[in-house]
Amino acid sequence: MKYSKETKNRKIGSGVSIPAVTLAVFSSAVVMISLVLLVNYISGVVDRQAALEESVQVQLTEESAVAGLNMDLMNSNIRDFSDIPVYSLGGLDTSFRMVGTSAVPPLELTWRSQGSRILSALPVGKNIFVLSEYDNGLRIDLLTGTDVENSVEVLLIPEWNAEQYSIAGSSCSGSPVLFLLTRTLGREYVTIVSPETGSESYNVSLPFWNESSLLSAGCIGGKPALLISEGTNQAQLFIQDSLPLLTVSSPPGTTPVFYGQDQLYGSMDGSYTENGKYPIYSVLQDDFDENGSDDLLFIGSGSLSFVSEASGSFILDTLPGGRLLAWGLTERDMILSAKWIEGTSHERWRALTEEGFADSAGPEFHPFNWEGRLASSRNSIIGSIDGSIIIADENSEKLITVCNTQNAVLCELDGEDLDLIYTDNDLLTILLNPLDGDGLILTLRSVTYNDDTILSENIWNIQIYGNIHNRRVQYERAG
Amino acid sequence: MRGLAEMKRSLSGSFFRGLIILSSVFLLLTLVLLLFAESIRNVEDRKNALLLANQIFSTLSGSFYPEVGVYDSSAVSGGVQYGIRRTVSEVSPGIREMHIYVGRNDGSNRIELVRKYYDLENRNL
Numbered sequence: 001m002k003y004s005k006e007t008k009n010r011k012i013g014s015g016v017s018i019p020a021v022t023l024a025v026f027s028s029a030v031v032m033i034s035l036v037l038l039v040n041y042i043s044g045v046v047d048r049q050a051a052l053e054e055s056v057q058v059q060l061t062e063e064s065a066v067a068g069l070n071m072d073l074m075n076s077n078i079r080d081f082s083d084i085p086v087y088s089l090g091g092l093d094t095s096f097r098m099v100g101t102s103a104v105p106p107l108e109l110t111w112r113s114q115g116s117r118i119l120s121a122l123p124v125g126k127n128i129f130v131l132s133e134y135d136n137g138l139r140i141d142l143l144t145g146t147d148v149e150n151s152v153e154v155l156l157i158p159e160w161n162a163e164q165y166s167i168a169g170s171s172c173s174g175s176p177v178l179f180l181l182t183r184t185l186g187r188e189y190v191t192i193v194s195p196e197t198g199s200e201s202y203n204v205s206l207p208f209w210n211e212s213s214l215l216s217a218g219c220i221g222g223k224p225a226l227l228i229s230e231g232t233n234q235a236q237l238f239i240q241d242s243l244p245l246l247t248v249s250s251p252p253g254t255t256p257v258f259y260g261q262d263q264l265y266g267s268m269d270g271s272y273t274e275n276g277k278y279p280i281y282s283v284l285q286d287d288f289d290e291n292g293s294d295d296l297l298f299i300g301s302g303s304l305s306f307v308s309e310a311s312g313s314f315i316l317d318t319l320p321g322g323r324l325l326a327w328g329l330t331e332r333d334m335i336l337s338a339k340w341i342e343g344t345s346h347e348r349w350r351a352l353t354e355e356g357f358a359d360s361a362g363p364e365f366h367p368f369n370w371e372g373r374l375a376s377s378r379n380s381i382i383g384s385i386d387g388s389i390i391i392a393d394e395n396s397e398k399l400i401t402v403c404n405t406q407n408a409v410l411c412e413l414d415g416e417d418l419d420l421i422y423t424d425n426d427l428l429t430i431l432l433n434p435l436d437g438d439g440l441i442l443t444l445r446s447v448t449y450n451d452d453t454i455l456s457e458n459i460w461n462i463q464i465y466g467n468i469h470n471r472r473v474q475y476e477r478a479g
Numbered sequence: 480m481r482g483l484a485e486m487k488r489s490l491s492g493s494f495f496r497g498l499i500i501l502s503s504v505f506l507l508l509t510l511v512l513l514l515f516a517e518s519i520r521n522v523e524d525r526k527n528a529l530l531l532a533n534q535i536f537s538t539l540s541g542s543f544y545p546e547v548g549v550y551d552s553s554a555v556s557g558g559v560q561y562g563i564r565r566t567v568s569e570v571s572p573g574i575r576e577m578h579i580y581v582g583r584n585d586g587s588n589r590i591e592l593v594r595k596y597y598d599l600e601n602r603n604l
Contacts, residue, residue, distance in 0.1 A: 023497050027504040035511055042515050045522050053529055057592055060536065064595035071597040090593045
């Protein structure tokens with residue numbers, strides 16, 4: 001009876017036992033808690049995913065805005081830095097507010113060779129071939145434009161024992177081509193190096209070649225071609241897969257060269273007999289008469305010849321007993337000028353006029369001992385003084401020594417203004433647009449927002465270089 | 480003896496009831512999980528799609544300027560194939576807008592991102 005009483009006490013209502021009810025209650029609680037936790041977790045994951053997607057779009061909108069600002073600054077669309085437009089994308093807006101400004105020196109890019117010492121750097125269009133020592137060999141790298149971080153090794157010669165070498169480069173069928181002329185064990189070889197086709201070597205027999213010989217590379221019928229000149233009006237022409245060498249001649253006071261778009265200055269029909277009266281040691285190509293087409297300037301120790309590409313006119317200037325010391329575009333008006341020395345020290349400047357070369361006062365603001373090539377901008381002049389590349393600033397009247405003349409070359413890597421490439425041991429430096437003077441650094445705060453909600457804030461440093469006609473802008477996130 | 484037999488019967492009855500309740504709970508939980516599995520899969524898809532879109536944008540940066548048109552491709556992430564559509568339109572001279580749509584091949588769980596590109600080579604447009 002006692003047992004029966006206790007058993008009855010464990011049942012409630014319609015005969016369901018207490019443990020079963022407890023189990024059901026606990027189970028329901030577990031289910032409810034699990035459900036709530038799961039719903040919270042899932043909605044949390046969904047919310048986080050949505051926030052992640054929005055943050056990516058915020059980042060893209062901000063990057064697009066900075067790229068748009070970059071474009072507007074390059075095109076000089078923004079006159080007032082305190083009134084920068086708002087850039088919109090993907091339903092979001094980005095605005096900029098100026099935090100500060102300061103001056104920055106011309107932009108310098110550096111590249112370190114994987115080999116050891118850099119032997120030569122040769123600009124070809126917007127590319128640079130760099131030759132450097134590599135143990136006992138030679139390594140050739142190619143830098144594309146100002147993208148110095150992505151250089152390509154185009155050739156590695158493990159054992160290089162050339163007694164003498166010279167280089168020249170050109171763009172052929174859209175690809176940069178390097179000519180490496182070497183003398184090994186008394187024999188001469190032309191090696192054509194290209195990132196597209198690798199390298200090919202040819203044994204050539206040159207009637208002359210020394211370190212002062214002039215090399216000019218170009219393209220004939222789609223094939224790389226090389227002119228080797230002793231500085232006279234005759235040169236030997238090498239064309240890939242085509243031997244023997246051909247003879248090309250040009251008027252006295254000039255030497256055959258390639259110029260412009262694969263054009264050859266000189267003729268192959270023997271129009272001019274050999275004339276060594278005006279030995280040439282350098283050739284310069286630029287639009288000296290500012291008519292939109294490049295002209296040629298042949299520089300000799302005692303002669304200066306100007307060939308206008310547009311009119312084909314040829315002007316030869318000589319001074320009896322005079323030595324040509326410096327040449328190039330000087331002054332704000334970009335006049336082609338040349339500095340001569342008569343006798344031992346009498347300096348005389350000659351400038352190109354419509355009637356030919358005539359006496360001039362020379363660079364008015366920069367009466368220094370210039371040597372070699374000169375180039376100018378509105379406020380600065382770059383050239384060589386006592387073996388160093390110097391920039392003379394008209395505003396500050398300062399002379400800035402940049403580098404040694406021997407390892408430096410002026411070229412147009414970036415836009416239309418001159419850039420300077422120079423090497424020191426295993427380091428190559430590209431000084432972009434040094435004639436434009438200092439640049440400007442703008443510090444801007446960007447705010448990306450949706451309606452009134454701020455989604456992202458950043459600080460940007462915008463570096464502006466160049467002039468209104470050729471402006472270069474770089475930007476980076478500062479914080 | 481009688482009391483023991485009654486207790487056994489009572490316990491056996493409770494065991495079966497408990498089993499039924501636990502089975503019901505298990506079934507209920509399974510049902511709930513099945514209900515949310517679709518949501519979890521959607522989130523997983525969108526996560527992978529976002530990862531793919533981000534990778535595409537990171538390769539199309541710097542001075543890149545896209546050609547106008549519609550470009551379709553696909554990629555596999557997490558063992559699932561995703562369809563990628565890029566539509567590039569010129570919003571004004573020198574400015575192009577690229578929309579990237581990444582989602583399952585059947586068009587579900589598609590995310591959309593947009594970026595503008597500027598023609599820095601041909602300035603003063």
